[in-house]
Amino acid sequence: xxxxxxxxxxxxxxxxxxxxxxxxxxxxxxxxxxxxxxxxxxxxxxxxxxxxxxxxxxxxxxxxxxxxxxxxxxxxxxxxxxxxxxxxxxxxxxxxxxxxxxxxxxxxxxxxxxxxxxxxxxxxxxxxxxxxxxxxxxxxxxxxxxxxxxxxxxxxxxxxxxxxxxxxxxxxxxxxxxxxxxxxxxxxxxxxxxxxxxxxxxxxxxxxxxxxxxxxxxxxxxxxxxxxxxxxxxxxxxxxxxxxxxxxxxxxxxxxxxxxxxxxxxxxxxxxxxxxxxxxxxxxxxxxxxxxxxxxxxxxxxxxxxxxxxxxxxxxxxxxxxxxxxxxxxxxxxxxxxxxxxxxxxxxxxxxxxxxxxxxxxxxx
Amino acid sequence: xxxxxxxxxxxxxxxxxxxxxxxxxxxxxxxxxxxxxxxxxxxxxxxxxxxxxxxxxxxxxxxxxxxxxxxxxxxxxxxxxxxxxxxxxxxxxxxxxxxxxxxxxxxxxxxxxxxxxxxxxxxxxxxxxxxxxxxxxxxxxxxxxxxxxxxxxxxxxxxxxxxxxxxxxxxxxxxxxxxxxxxxxxxxxxxxxxxxxxxxxxxxxxxxxxxxxxxxxxxxxxxxxxxxxxxxxxxxxxxxxxxxxxxxxxxxxxxxxxxxxxxxxxxxxxxxxxxxxxxxxxxxxxxxxxxxxxxxxxxxxxxxxxxxxxxxxxxxxxxxxxxxxxxxxxxxxxxxxxx
Numbered sequence: 280x281x282x283x284x285x286x287x288x289x290x291x292x293x294x295x296x297x298x299x300x301x302x303x304x305x306x307x308x309x310x311x312x313x314x315x316x317x318x319x320x321x322x323x324x325x326x327x328x329x330x331x332x333x334x335x336x337x338x339x340x341x342x343x344x345x346x347x348x349x350x351x352x353x354x355x356x357x358x359x360x361x362x363x364x365x366x367x368x369x370x371x372x373x374x375x376x377x378x379x380x381x382x383x384x385x386x387x388x389x390x391x392x393x394x395x396x397x398x399x400x401x402x403x404x405x406x407x408x409x410x411x412x413x414x415x416x417x418x419x420x421x422x423x424x425x426x427x428x429x430x431x432x433x434x435x436x437x438x439x440x441x442x443x444x445x446x447x448x449x450x451x452x453x454x455x456x457x458x459x460x461x462x463x464x465x466x467x468x469x470x471x472x473x474x475x476x477x478x479x480x481x482x483x484x485x486x487x488x489x490x491x492x493x494x495x496x497x498x499x500x501x502x503x504x505x506x507x508x509x510x511x512x513x514x515x516x517x518x519x520x521x522x523x524x525x526x527x528x529x530x531x532x533x534x535x536x537x538x539x540x541x542x543x544x545x546x547x548x549x550x551x552x553x554x555x556x557x558x559x560x561x562x563x564x565x566x567x568x569x570x571x572x573x574x575x576x577x578x579x580x581x582x583x584x585x586x587x588x589x590x591x592x593x594x595x596x597x598x599x600x601x602x603x604x605x606x607x608x609x610x611x612x613x614x615x616x617x618x619x620x621x622x623x624x625x626x627x628x629x630x631x632x633x634x635x636x637x638x639x640x641x642x643x644x
Numbered sequence: 645x646x647x648x649x650x651x652x653x654x655x656x657x658x659x660x661x662x663x664x665x666x667x668x669x670x671x672x673x674x675x676x677x678x679x680x681x682x683x684x685x686x687x688x689x690x691x692x693x694x695x696x697x698x699x700x701x702x703x704x705x706x707x708x709x710x711x712x713x714x715x716x717x718x719x720x721x722x723x724x725x726x727x728x729x730x731x732x733x734x735x736x737x738x739x740x741x742x743x744x745x746x747x748x749x750x751x752x753x754x755x756x757x758x759x760x761x762x763x764x765x766x767x768x769x770x771x772x773x774x775x776x777x778x779x780x781x782x783x784x785x786x787x788x789x790x791x792x793x794x795x796x797x798x799x800x801x802x803x804x805x806x807x808x809x810x811x812x813x814x815x816x817x818x819x820x821x822x823x824x825x826x827x828x829x830x831x832x833x834x835x836x837x838x839x840x841x842x843x844x845x846x847x848x849x850x851x852x853x854x855x856x857x858x859x860x861x862x863x864x865x866x867x868x869x870x871x872x873x874x875x876x877x878x879x880x881x882x883x884x885x886x887x888x889x890x891x892x893x894x895x896x897x898x899x900x901x902x903x904x905x906x907x908x909x910x911x912x913x914x915x916x917x918x919x920x921x922x923x924x925x926x927x928x929x930x931x932x933x934x935x936x937x938x939x940x941x942x943x944x945x946x947x948x949x950x951x952x953x954x955x956x957x958x959x960x961x962x963x964x965x966x967x968x969x970x971x972x973x974x975x976x977x978x979x980x981x982x983x
Contacts, residue, residue: 366696374697497738588686588726598687603960606851
C-alpha cells in the first residue's frame, strides 16, 4: 500500500480557485450572476472608452505646434497651453516683468511647504510670513528698490486667484471666529448684529455680493473716489467666507461640554483667556474637516470673479479661447486649469487630514 | 417742518448727483492723472481682447488709444478696464472709466435714461445669417422653413423672430445656451443657419473646419451702431471723443495714413493743412493741441488702417468694409468738415 505523505502545509492550503489572482477575481468580481454581469459590462465600457481617451490625450495629441496643426490633428491640442501658457498664468501682467509674479508664487509655495510642519509654528514663523508677504507684495507691485511699478489692475491669472483665495481665507478665518463668538454672546446688541450679518450673507449667493461690490457699490461712493476693483471683490469674498466659517465654528463651540466652560471659569480665567486657552483650541480642532471644506469651496468660488471681468485664472483662459486661432480647443485649456485647481484643492484637504491625524481630532469623539 | 427737511435732503442729493455734470471736468481730471481710463470688452477678438503678451488689441482698443493720442500726443497714455456687458454702463456712470469703447449699441433708452452720450459710431454692425454653402441659398429671403441656431433670451432671438414673421416665412429656432455649444451644433449640421451679429458670425466662420464652405448672407436684419460713450453733461469731453473718431475717418477720406502723414504736412491743400494743424484753429477749439489729428493718424492710423489691422480681410475675422466703408465708397463713414 502506497502511502502519500501529505505535509501539514499542503493540508491547510485552500483550493487553487480561492487563492491568487483567480481567487481574488472570483471573490470580488464574479461572486454571483449579477456581479459577473456588472463586471463584464464595466470592462466593456472601459475597453470602449479608455483606449480612445488615451489616444486623444497622448498618442494623437499635438504639443508644441501652431494652431493650424491643431486643426489637422485628431488628438488633443496641447499647443493651446504651450503657446499661451504665460498669458494663462500671468494674464495682463507686463510681459517682460513676469518673472516677478513667478517669484512671488514660488515664495508663497515655499512658505506654505515650510509651515506644513507643526513643530515650526513659532513666533518666528509669524515674522517670516509677514516678511514673505511684504516681499511678495513688493514683487507684484514694485515701485521700490528699482522695481518698476505695476498697476494692481494688471494683476491677473494665477497670482490673482491665489491672492483672492489666500487673503480671503486668512482674513475670513479670524473674522468668522469672532462672529461665532459674537453670536453666542449674552449681550443682545452684539448677538443680534452677528445673527443679522451671518444670516444676511448666507441668504444671498456669492455672485450677488460680487455684483453688489462691482456694480452697485461704486454708485454710492462720492464722485471721483473709486476703490480698486480687486479690493472690492476681495472684501466681498472675505465677508462671504467669514459668515460660513462663523457657523462652522459655532458648531464646534456648542460641542464643547459645559464642564469645560465652568472649569475654566473656576480657575478664575477671564473671557479672553477662557476662550484662548481652553475653549477655542478644542472647538477649532473639532471643526477642522468642515472648515477645510469651506476653505476649499472658497478657493474654487474665487473663479466667480469672472462675471465682474477680473482676469483670474479662468478668465485668462477664456480670453485665450476667444481668439479665433484657439477657439475650438476649450476642452484642452479647461483640463489644464482644472488640473491646477485640483492640485491646490487636493493639497489643502491632504494637509487637513495630516493635521487631524496629528491633533487626534477624530479619535476622542 | 418735516417736509422742508425732506426737500433740503432731496435737493442736496440732487446736487450731489448732478455734480459730475460740469463742462470740461473730465478733460481736466484726465490731464491731472496723466492717462485715460478706457472701458473695453473683456474678450472679444477684433474689438477688445488681450493678446498672448497681455497687450490689448482691437478696434475699440485703438479708438481708446486714438483719444489718448489726441489728448496727450501719446497713444500709450491709456489704461484699459475690461468690463462685462452688465458692468459697462455703471462703470461709466460711477466715473471708474472716462470713456466706454466696448462695442455698445447706441439706442434711445441708453442715450436718455441711462444718462450717456454716444459719440461717432466706430463700427456699424447688424444681425445676419451664416449658412453652409451646400445649402444652396443666396439670400435670407430663401430661408423659409429653415432651422436656425440662436442663443436664448437675447435680442438676437427676437430680431430673428420679427424678421421671419414680417417676411411671412416659417422658421424653427434651435435654442442653445452657450456660444461654443451653439457653434458646434451648427458645424455638426443640426441647423441650416446660425444667426448673430455679423462681426461675431465672421469669427465663427473663421474657426469652421473649412471656412470656405460657409458664407454670410447679404441681408442685415437689425441695426447695431457700435459707438464709444461718455457721461452726460460734459460736452467738451464728448466733442473730443467724437472728433477723435471723426478725425480717423476724415484722415482716410483725405488719403492720409500713418506712413504718409509727415509728407502730408507739406501739402498745399487747405483742407489737409487745417486738418493736420498746419493752419491752427481746430485744436484750440476742442481744447487740445493743434496737432491732435496728426498725432492720431501718426500713432494709431486712419480708420481704414485700424479696421484692416483688427477686423479686416487679412485678420482671422476677415470682415469686408461693407457699411463701414467711407461714404465715397458706398458706406456710412462720413465726417463733417474739419474747420
